[in-house]
Amino acid sequence: MAKTVKNKENEKITPKQIALKLKTMADGITKQIDSKIDPVFTTQQRGRSNVEFDEKRRVLTLGDKVTSRNFLNIGHAKKFMQTMMVTSKTHDYLTQNKTASIREVYYELKHTLGKSKENTFEDQTESDSCIVDLEHSVDTIREKLNLHANPKGTLYGDITIIDRKHNSDEFNASKLGRGGWSIMSRIEPEEIEIKKTNADYILVIETEAMYERLVEEGFAKKNKAILISTGGQAARGTRRLIHRIHTEKKLPVYMFTDGDPYGWYIYSVVKQGSMALAAHSDFLAVPDAKYIGMTLEDVEDFGLQNVTEKMKEGDIKRAKEMLDYPWFQNKEWQAELKKAIQLKIRIEQQALANKSLSFVADEYLPKKIKKKEFLP
Amino acid sequence: MAKTVKNKENEKITPKQIALKLKTMADGITKQIDSKIDPVFTTQQRGRSNVEFDEKRRVLTLGDKVTSRNFLNIGHAKKFMQTMMVTSKTHDYLTQNKTASIREVYYELKHTLGKSKENTFEDQTESDSCIVDLEHSVDTIREKLNLHANPKGTLYGDITIIDRKHNSDEFNASKLGRGGWSIMSRIEPEEIEIKKTNADYILVIETEAMYERLVEEGFAKKNKAILISTGGQAARGTRRLIHRIHTEKKLPVYMFTDGDPYGWYIYSVVKQGSMALAAHSDFLAVPDAKYIGMTLEDVEDFGLQNVTEKMKEGDIKRAKEMLDYPWFQNKEWQAELKKAIQLKIRIEQQALANKSLSFVADEYLPKKIKKKEFLP
Numbered sequence: 001m002a003k004t005v006k007n008k009e010n011e012k013i014t015p016k017q018i019a020l021k022l023k024t025m026a027d028g029i030t031k032q033i034d035s036k037i038d039p040v041f042t043t044q045q046r047g048r049s050n051v052e053f054d055e056k057r058r059v060l061t062l063g064d065k066v067t068s069r070n071f072l073n074i075g076h077a078k079k080f081m082q083t084m085m086v087t088s089k090t091h092d093y094l095t096q097n098k099t100a101s102i103r104e105v106y107y108e109l110k111h112t113l114g115k116s117k118e119n120t121f122e123d124q125t126e127s128d129s130c131i132v133d134l135e136h137s138v139d140t141i142r143e144k145l146n147l148h149a150n151p152k153g154t155l156y157g158d159i160t161i162i163d164r165k166h167n168s169d170e171f172n173a174s175k176l177g178r179g180g181w182s183i184m185s186r187i188e189p190e191e192i193e194i195k196k197t198n199a200d201y202i203l204v205i206e207t208e209a210m211y212e213r214l215v216e217e218g219f220a221k222k223n224k225a226i227l228i229s230t231g232g233q234a235a236r237g238t239r240r241l242i243h244r245i246h247t248e249k250k251l252p253v254y255m256f257t258d259g260d261p262y263g264w265y266i267y268s269v270v271k272q273g274s275m276a277l278a279a280h281s282d283f284l285a286v287p288d289a290k291y292i293g294m295t296l297e298d299v300e301d302f303g304l305q306n307v308t309e310k311m312k313e314g315d316i317k318r319a320k321e322m323l324d325y326p327w328f329q330n331k332e333w334q335a336e337l338k339k340a341i342q343l344k345i346r347i348e349q350q351a352l353a354n355k356s357l358s359f360v361a362d363e364y365l366p367k368k369i370k371k372k373e374f375l376p
Numbered sequence: 377m378a379k380t381v382k383n384k385e386n387e388k389i390t391p392k393q394i395a396l397k398l399k400t401m402a403d404g405i406t407k408q409i410d411s412k413i414d415p416v417f418t419t420q421q422r423g424r425s426n427v428e429f430d431e432k433r434r435v436l437t438l439g440d441k442v443t444s445r446n447f448l449n450i451g452h453a454k455k456f457m458q459t460m461m462v463t464s465k466t467h468d469y470l471t472q473n474k475t476a477s478i479r480e481v482y483y484e485l486k487h488t489l490g491k492s493k494e495n496t497f498e499d500q501t502e503s504d505s506c507i508v509d510l511e512h513s514v515d516t517i518r519e520k521l522n523l524h525a526n527p528k529g530t531l532y533g534d535i536t537i538i539d540r541k542h543n544s545d546e547f548n549a550s551k552l553g554r555g556g557w558s559i560m561s562r563i564e565p566e567e568i569e570i571k572k573t574n575a576d577y578i579l580v581i582e583t584e585a586m587y588e589r590l591v592e593e594g595f596a597k598k599n600k601a602i603l604i605s606t607g608g609q610a611a612r613g614t615r616r617l618i619h620r621i622h623t624e625k626k627l628p629v630y631m632f633t634d635g636d637p638y639g640w641y642i643y644s645v646v647k648q649g650s651m652a653l654a655a656h657s658d659f660l661a662v663p664d665a666k667y668i669g670m671t672l673e674d675v676e677d678f679g680l681q682n683v684t685e686k687m688k689e690g691d692i693k694r695a696k697e698m699l700d701y702p703w704f705q706n707k708e709w710q711a712e713l714k715k716a717i718q719l720k721i722r723i724e725q726q727a728l729a730n731k732s733l734s735f736v737a738d739e740y741l742p743k744k745i746k747k748k749e750f751l752p
Binding site (some may be wrong): 177354 | 682
């Protein structure tokens with residue numbers, strides 16, 4: 001329970017407070033050096049051995065294990081220096097009100113050390129790993145360190161957004177033509193305000209093409225839905241936006257993906273977070289999200305046998321692994337996964353076009369939502 | 377010259393006229409059948425042997441070679457049937473004012489033939505190839521057949537767009553926060569109107585992260601620029617939008633990519649079209665586009681030696697092939713390509729962060745544009 005409270009505080013933390021956290025950490029290290037103590041940097045241990053599924057909150061979380069790095073250990077010294085460089089640069093961004101992509105951080109910090117031929121960073125994996133260490137050390141997400149990954153994803157529907165850092169632009173995402181709003185990499189509350197929505201739910205869609213279909217059919221207006229396309233695996237900015245609309249506007253989230261291991265994985269990540277980001281589930285996860293389809297029952301119900309695809313060996317193996325995932329330990333998902341493994345088939349969203357182009361918008365989705373035919 | 381005139385007519389062709397073209401073609405085939413003549417479908421021959429670089433217009437074009445397919449040839453019969461199915465379905469879309477993704481076309485048309493176990497289409501490559509045949513047969517682009525590929529790309533800047541098919545939504549792409557407008561897959565004039573722009577030029581950017589950097593720096597407003605990010609290779613909708621803004625608003629196009637074979641290829645395709653789409657250059661290409669960077673001269677001019685990356689063998693091989701491309705037959709590109717091959721290095725856009733985050737927006741781009749330091 002303590003963890004939940006801590007994370008609620010985290011959501012409201014300001015850039016100034018995060019900068020202070022970084023400075024306090026760095027001051028501690030300076031003091032250690034002044035006192036001739038071997039300086040040590042501490043962060044949360046990641047990886048499978050410290051990841052837990054929190055049954056109560058139904059999200060992945062990190063356990064209590066920590067890991068530390070000593071400057072006076074020859075195996076740690078370079079990484080220690082790199083972590084301090086990233087900490088210092090991030091502190092600059094926060095105090096100067098700048099943001100940067102993680103690739104820019106790498107390039108900004110890369111240089112040759114003194115007269116040696118030694119580089120500060122050899123490639124981006126090195127700076128990325130420091131960023132992850134830092135996020136876990138000060139218990140926040142990179143977006144709150146003013147860093148970001150690449151954006152991806154599109155928003156459409158009756159929802160009014162304000163960008164406080166861009167002339168307080170206010171726009172409604174149902175009035176941008178059929179293209180919609182290109183979701184930014186950073187959706188932090190001090191920058192992006194979700195002002196108002198008249199929608200009843202959020203429909204998250206795996207493929208851009210299905211998103212375009214639903215826009216063309218006027219689905220959002222007829223059904224009072226917000227449409228968000230992820231374009232495959234959801235980017236962090238898109239997950240953050242889904243999380244925030246869900247939390248702030250109390251709207252249910254329905255996920256519409258292909259019926260295959262990749263689609264189920266996209267669902268899993270939006271719903272309860274990913275292994276790699278287990279510490280950040282409170283910022284990103286939506287444990288109440290429901291899965292609307294595609295399912296193998298759809299194949300029978302709508303006579304789609306002719307437009308299924310064969311699962312590849314790798315897909316079948318993934319599906320078998322998923323049988324053991326804690327969040328799929330319920331009879332509905334066990335039945336779904338077993339059926340897929342037995343039949344060795346997958347079904348795409350766009351296969352619904354086999355009925356008719358408008359079938360998905362006029363019948364499939366409205367019927368499922370009305371009857372609450374979801375997988376948990 | 378005849379070809380140019382024909383293509384100018386093509387640009388203004390209406391859905392009704394295209395539908396009539398399809399019907400005329402199909403009526404011809406029906407008549408052949410009624411007259412007991414072996415029906416034949418004719419289209420332009422594609423592939424390297426029929427692709428030419430038109431020196432005068434500086435775009436790739438298709439030559440005059442045609443290819444035909446006979447129904448009473450056992451090797452052609454199935455493809456003939458498939459082409460007729462796609463033609464008929466496309467005609468439906470045009471007359472019913474519907475559009476579809478090419479994957480939806482595949483799924484819509486896939487079924488078992490009669491009581492046999494034979495499918496109309498086995499996979500999407502078969503229907504895609506019919507779509508390409510049809511585009512070339514009636515001399516248009518798939519967008520004018522109401523078909524489309526997946527969308528990708530973002531628009532930002534002082535440009536006002538109207539979506540005529542979506543409540544005549546009118547919006548300015550500088551007022552959508554920092555996210556910008558998600559570019560649709562279809563940018564045909566009867567649907568999307570480019571109403572007004574106060575910009576002086578279009579800057580096309582390879583990476584989403586650099587696009588976000590320039591937005592954050594307020595580059596578009598300070599420099600009166602429209603920013604378009606392609607997110608890698610430009611999607612058709614994005615190419616069409618660049619082509620249309622350039623042509624209709626008489627704005628120059630500057631391309632800003634990584635300095636490597638992939639970046640140069642992105643530039644090539646936007647500028648003079650691609651091998652696969654040689655017949656459609658008049659709809660998509662921008663032969664006057666200029667290349668602003670990154671270049672290997674930048675590496676020296678700005679002391680970026682420390683943030684170059686080694687080119688892989690495959691990249692070096694690609695660069696060597698590019699030496700022979702007709703559109704790189706000028707001293708500037710020959711020098712650039714030879715330098716890359718000799719030094720075996722590449723330089724990314726984001727490497728400019730090594731100077732400072734705002735360097736690209738405050739110095740690099742404005743200076744290059746002012747001094748017209750472009751590659752042709």
